[in-house]
Amino acid sequence: MAVNNPISGLNKIFDNRIRLGVMSILMVNDEISFNDLKALLEVTDGNLATHLVTLETEGFLKVHKGFIGRKTNTTYAITKGGQKAFTDHVTALEKMIKGMK
Template identity: 70%
Template sequence: MNNPIEALNKIFDSRIRLGVMSILIVNDSVSFNELKQLLELTDGNLASHLNTLEQAEYLKVQKAFIGKKTNTTYIITDLGKLSFKAHLDALEKMIKGI
């Protein structure tokens, strides 16, 4: 048997980032405020986790205008999708003992 945890992605150790990804993988685009309310986080905390995911290029930020009002939304990238799925696969394999 080889090390079952090495295929797990360190970035997804955090349940907040796991939560963000699981929201973004089923929603095309989610705003900062929606995430904040869904996950019940402070601005700073959410912003820093989003930043970690953005640095990893797992999501991208889209700044748009709704009328004159700015609106920031977050979108998962292809790399984000792949990495998240790979992590879930690794988790499943580990649990099933494959």
């Protein structure tokens, strides 16, 4: 797992605003579709897809490909590993802010 600074516990994967956004949304939604993610984050298809692949490769999210009628409906859900990584990252962020004050 890519932890760039062992002291802070910050996760390099979450440096990116879109990846952080995806994880925040997945933390509070059981599952969410590609289109809903796109609308919430205001990004293009290609951009979002790239970041989703990165997160999937890290094992932070599960992809479920389904259909609504004939249209593909891809939904995403967070994994246990993803939850842990995200919580650690947030804890680290909070610690750093407190530490600096």
